[in-house]
Amino acid sequence: MLFELNRDNPSKSARIAIKQAGELQIKEKVIEDFLVANLMELLPEEQLMILGQERSWQEEADILALDRNGVLYIFELKRWQSSSENLLQVLRYGQKFGRFSYEKLQTQARRMGDKDIVLQLAHQRHFDLKEPLAEEAFNVEQRFVVVTNGVDEDTLEAIQYWYEKGIKIESLTYKLYEIGGNSFLQFETFNPEKQLILETNPGTFIVNTNSTYMSDAWKDMLNDGKTGKASAYYDKKGAVRKITKGSTVFLYHNGRGVVACGKAQSEYQSCDYDGNKDAEYFVALKFDWALPNQEEWNAKAVKAWEINGKTGASNRFRQTVFNASAEMAKAIQDLWHEKAKTQ
Incomplete structure (x- = not known):
C-alpha cells in the first residue's frame, strides 16, 4: 500500500489508489519493455543466473534462470486478459523446457553471447560453489513465475489454486499509481531464497x-x-x-x-x-x-x-x-x- 503522508494529522493520510494500465492509457508492451530493461533490479543475480531471454518469433519464455541447485525458473512477463491464458502459456513452457537436457540448457546459455561457455563451470563461478553441479542435477525441478499487475485478481486467484494443488507457480506483482498527473510503477525484487534484500539509493x-x-x-x-x-x-x-x-x-x-x-x-x-x-x-x-x-x-x-x-x-x-x-x-x-x- 502507498499513502500520501499527512504530517500534521497522520491518521488522515490518504491512500493512493492502484491503477490498471488501461486507466493510465499505458500499453501492456510498455510495461513489458520496462520490466525487461530493469531485469537486474527485478531478479537478484546472487540468487539466480539468467540462462536465456525470449527471441522474436520463437516460442520461448520471457526469462529462463537457474538457481544454485540447478532448479530451472520460468518467468512470463506478458499478461493476457484471462487468467487461463496466463497460466496455460506458462505450463506449456514448463512442458517444453522441463524436458531440456543439460546439453540443451548449455545451448540456451550459449545464445546469450559466449558461444564456448561450459554451463557447469559458468554456474559454479556464478554461485561460487566449491564443486560444479553434476550434469544430471540441472533441471530436475522447475518453478514458474508469472509477473502480473497487483489488481489482476483472476490471475492471482488461479495461481493460488494451482499452487495449493502442488504446481510450483507463484506471482511477482507490480503496481501502477498516478500521483500529480505522473505515472509510477512499483515492484519488489524476486527473492526465491527469502534473503534480506535492502533497497539502497544510488551513488x-x-x-x-x-x-x-x-x-x-x-x-x-x-x-x-x-x-x-x-x-x-x-x-x-x-x-x-x-x-x-x-x-x-x-x-x-x-x-x-x-x-x-x-x-x-x-x-x-x-x-x-x-x-x-x-x-x-x-x-x-x-x-x-x-x-x-x-x-x-x-x-x-x-x-x-x-x-x-x-x-x-x-x-x-x-x-x-x-x-x-x-x-x-x-x-x-x-x-x-x-x-x-x-x-
Whole structure:
C-alpha cells in the first residue's frame, strides 16, 4: 500500500489508489519493455543466473534462470486478459523446457553471447560453489513465475489454486499509481531464497568485470589505469543504466578483489561489441586508483573476504552491478590505503 503522508494529522493520510494500465492509457508492451530493461533490479543475480531471454518469433519464455541447485525458473512477463491464458502459456513452457537436457540448457546459455561457455563451470563461478553441479542435477525441478499487475485478481486467484494443488507457480506483482498527473510503477525484487534484500539509493557502485563470461573484458575496463570504463554486456547491459555521472565506481574481478576505483564521467552510453549492435552499455571512468597490471592483484587488490571481515557482512560480489553502502565504500578505501602504504 502507498499513502500520501499527512504530517500534521497522520491518521488522515490518504491512500493512493492502484491503477490498471488501461486507466493510465499505458500499453501492456510498455510495461513489458520496462520490466525487461530493469531485469537486474527485478531478479537478484546472487540468487539466480539468467540462462536465456525470449527471441522474436520463437516460442520461448520471457526469462529462463537457474538457481544454485540447478532448479530451472520460468518467468512470463506478458499478461493476457484471462487468467487461463496466463497460466496455460506458462505450463506449456514448463512442458517444453522441463524436458531440456543439460546439453540443451548449455545451448540456451550459449545464445546469450559466449558461444564456448561450459554451463557447469559458468554456474559454479556464478554461485561460487566449491564443486560444479553434476550434469544430471540441472533441471530436475522447475518453478514458474508469472509477473502480473497487483489488481489482476483472476490471475492471482488461479495461481493460488494451482499452487495449493502442488504446481510450483507463484506471482511477482507490480503496481501502477498516478500521483500529480505522473505515472509510477512499483515492484519488489524476486527473492526465491527469502534473503534480506535492502533497497539502497544510488551513488556508489560495485561493477563486476565479467570474467566469468569474458576473460579479457577487464583489460578494456581498466585501460591504462588513468581512464577506463565500467561495462556490462548483452542481457545484463541494462544494469549499468543506474550509474549516474559523478557516482563512485569500484571494479571487482571475480576471485581477485576490487582492482580499481573511479568517478563516472558520463551517463551510460552504448556501443557495439564483438559485431553485435549496442551489445555493451558503459559509463566512462576517471580512476582515483587502479591496478591495470594483473601481476599486482595478489598483493594490492582488496579481497572480498577482507571487505566482509571489516564490515561484518557476507556479500558475494558477483552481481553485474550493485549499490555499495557507505560502510562498504569506506572499508574498501581504508583497505586500499593500508595496502598502498605497505608496498
